[in-house]
Amino acid sequence: EKKYKEEAAELKSIVSGQLPAGWEKALPTYTPESPADATRNLSQQCLNALAKVLPGLLGGSADLASSNMTLLKMFGDFQKDTPEERNVRFGVREHGMGAICNGIALHSPGLIPYCATFFVFTDYMRAAIRISALCEAGVIYVMTHDSIGLGEDGPTHQPIEHLASFRAMPNILMLRPADGNETAGAYRVAVLNSKRPSILALSRQKLPQLPGTSIEGVEKGGYVISDNSSGNKPDVILIG
Numbered sequence: 001e002k003k004y005k006e007e008a009a010e011l012k013s014i015v016s017g018q019l020p021a022g023w024e025k026a027l028p029t030y031t032p033e034s035p036a037d038a039t040r041n042l043s044q045q046c047l048n049a050l051a052k053v054l055p056g057l058l059g060g061s062a063d064l065a066s067s068n069m070t071l072l073k074m075f076g077d078f079q080k081d082t083p084e085e086r087n088v089r090f091g092v093r094e095h096g097m098g099a100i101c102n103g104i105a106l107h108s109p110g111l112i113p114y115c116a117t118f119f120v121f122t123d124y125m126r127a128a129i130r131i132s133a134l135c136e137a138g139v140i141y142v143m144t145h146d147s148i149g150l151g152e153d154g155p156t157h158q159p160i161e162h163l164a165s166f167r168a169m170p171n172i173l174m175l176r177p178a179d180g181n182e183t184a185g186a187y188r189v190a191v192l193n194s195k196r197p198s199i200l201a202l203s204r205q206k207l208p209q210l211p212g213t214s215i216e217g218v219e220k221g222g223y224v225i226s227d228n229s230s231g232n233k234p235d236v237i238l239i240g
Contacts, residue, residue, distance in 0.1 A: 010055040017109025017194060019054070024188055026053040027215060030180030034209045039202040040144040042183040044069035047114070047142075050187060051075065051086065058104070059114035059140070060088035062097050068116035068144045094121050098128025098139070105137035112191060116142035119201050120159040122166070132197035133171040140190045141199040146176060149205035166199055173198040177218065179209045185218025192219075 001008040013020060026049045028042075051057050051072045058078065061068045065087070076085040090097040097115045104113040122129065122143060132139045147158045166174040173196055177183040183202070190198035212225030222239075226232070 014056045014108050014110035019191070023050070023053045023191075024215075026050060027184040027188060028180065029184065029215065030209045032209050032211045034180060036206040036208045037180065038204055038206050039177055039179070039183050040067075040069045040204060042177075042180045043142060043144075043187075043200065043202050044071070045180075046184050046187045048073055050191070054112060054191070056108070056110040057112045057114070058086035058088060059101065059116070059142075060090055061116040061142075062090050062094050062121070063092045064117055064144075068118075068142060070114070070116040070142055088115075090115065094124035095128050098125040098132065098141075101139040102128060102132055102135060102137045105132070105139050106135060109194065112138065112140065112194075114140035114142050116144065118145040118157055118159075119143035119147065119162055120145070120157050122159070122162055122199070129166075129172070129197065129199070130169065133169060136171070136195040137197060138190075138194040139197045140187075141197065142202065143199055144202045145204045146201040148176075148203060163201060171196055174201070175199065175218070176201040179207055179213050181209070181213040181215055182218050185213075185215040188215055189219050 028045050028049055047070060051074065059070065061070045065071045072086050075087055076082055078085045078088050090100065094117050101113040101115045104111050129141065145157060163174065163176065166172050173189065173193055175186040175189065175198060177186045186200050190200065210225060217223040
């Protein structure tokens with residue numbers, strides 16, 4: 001510890017699960033003037049920002065990294081000869097991917113695994129996700145192509161009932177952020193809930209950066225971003 005101060009602090013974080021001070025400040029923020037973007041792209045910005053401050057963050061995709069936007073750009077592939085790298089190439093095996101992430105999460109409190117595929121393919125890994133919930137394994141499931149807008153691949157890639165079914169599953173945090181600030185907020189909630197797996201449903205379509213959203217608002221579950229103040233007279237109030 002005297003000779004290798006930084007390395008010792010990193011090891012202590014991984015062994016104890018104590019998050020580094022001020023890690024949340026690394027999360028990006030957005031304004032309504034920021035360009036519209038798909039939340040899968042905004043998710044990649046969050047992952048790459050967090051990787052710099054969370055030494056235990058590692059993960060990857062079921063052979064869809066370029067589509068799920070889950071590559072940690074400053075790291076290489078985790079392999080037998082390169083254990084310091086943090087991109088895991090799971091291959092096209094969603095159930096195995098979820099099971100591996102459960103093992104990583106349960107191995108050490110400070111390891112924060114994430115894994116990714118298209119949201120509809122949670123069908124292949126539902127049992128692994130249920131085990132995450134039962135085992136209190138804080139896996140972050142990064143699920144893109146949430147189908148609120150139609151994808152390129154037609155009905156086989158269109159999750160319909162998945163949001164409702166995961167909201168009904170005990171000890172699962174089901175998050176569908178609306179823009180950049182909410183995506184950052186979803187990652188904040190996911191990292192802090194080390195005993196509860198999180199699923200982030202992310203869009204392929206570009207979404208505008210909404211006025212009134214915030215990182216802090218996400219942890220409330222629901223919050224007002226537009227009200228009837230300042231002469232704003234809505235014809236209808238939507239509550240989602």
